[in-house]
Amino acid sequence: MSIEKALYERAESACELCKASEPLFIYDIPPVSVPNTDTCILVCKTCRDQINGDDAMDTHHWRCLNDSMWSPVIAVQVMAWRMLNRIRDASWPQGLLDMLYLDDAALIWAKATGEGDEEGTALKHLDCNGAQLEPGDTVTLTKDLNVKGTSFTAKRGTSVRGISLVTDNAEHIEGKINGQQIVILTKFVKKSK
Ligand SMILES: [Zn+2]
Numbered sequence: 001m002s003i004e005k006a007l008y009e010r011a012e013s014a015c016e017l018c019k020a021s022e023p024l025f026i027y028d029i030p031p032v033s034v035p036n037t038d039t040c041i042l043v044c045k046t047c048r049d050q051i052n053g054d055d056a057m058d059t060h061h062w063r064c065l066n067d068s069m070w071s072p073v074i075a076v077q078v079m080a081w082r083m084l085n086r087i088r089d090a091s092w093p094q095g096l097l098d099m100l101y102l103d104d105a106a107l108i109w110a111k112a113t114g115e116g117d118e119e120g121t122a123l124k125h126l127d128c129n130g131a132q133l134e135p136g137d138t139v140t141l142t143k144d145l146n147v148k149g150t151s152f153t154a155k156r157g158t159s160v161r162g163i164s165l166v167t168d169n170a171e172h173i174e175g176k177i178n179g180q181q182i183v184i185l186t187k188f189v190k191k192s193k
Contacts, residue, residue: 006037015044016076017083018064027051029075030113041075051083056162057135059087069100077102078110085116089134123170131191133173135164139189147182159192160184 001009007026014021027043028035049055050062062083069080081100084093102110110116125133128142138161145154160175163184172183 003035003037003040007040007042010037010073011042014042015047016041016071016073017043017047017068017079018061019068020044020046027079029078029109039075041073041079051079053164056164057087058162059090059093059134059136062087062093065093065096069096074103074106074109078106081107081110082113082115087135088116089132123165123167125165125170125173125186127189127191128187129190133163133165133186133189133191137163138192139163139173139175139184140192141184141188142190143188145184145188147177147180150180152178152180154178160189163189 004026008024010016011024013024015024021044023045024042025045025048026035026040027048028040032039043051046055046058046061050057065080065084068076069084071077071080077100081097081102084097084100088094088097127133127139133139138159141154141156141158141160144156146152147154154177158177160177163173163175166172166174166183171186173186173189174181174183176182
């Protein structure tokens with residue numbers, strides 16, 4: 001049986017994280033040397049794009065892990081652990097993480113890509129008023145910013161939706177302005193309510 005067929009059967013043709021249906025993709029959970037059904041999960045586009053970082057994390061979407069983290073499939077448990085760690089600043093994910101039990105081998109696998117490193121979470125991204133920024137927040141620019149490599153200036157007061165945090169630099173966030181993904185300094189933004 002092909003990996004794909006086996007996965008569809010296991011997943012009952014639904015995203016193994018959020019239960020959404022087609023289109024579904026096979027996600028090889030890194031680090032993978034030889035993909036097989038034990039190292040892959042079937043995910044929908046929404047899950048895949050956020051896992052890969054193509055889309056900003058939508059914390060609300062990941063409420064689905066409340067159910068899927070109890071999957072008997074180790075690969076699903078590992079991805080649930082990684083995604084919960086990415087959003088654990090939102091408090092409810094930490095509660096789920098406390099309940100999610102991975103055996104030793106699975107935990108080593110889950111941690112293999114650096115997700116959930118303590119250092120990463122020690123960094124706090126603060127806006128110009130010291131308010132803590134979270135992935136998915138909307139912020140407002142507090143000064144005109146020249147967008148590197150273009151003649152475009154992002155005006156003060158511009159709203160940037162669905163920001164993501166640069167994990168290794170507390171002074172940098174990323175967001176889309178004028179359709180372009182750019183890095184913005186946290187001291188030049190204000191969190192919108
Ligand atoms: Zn999904």
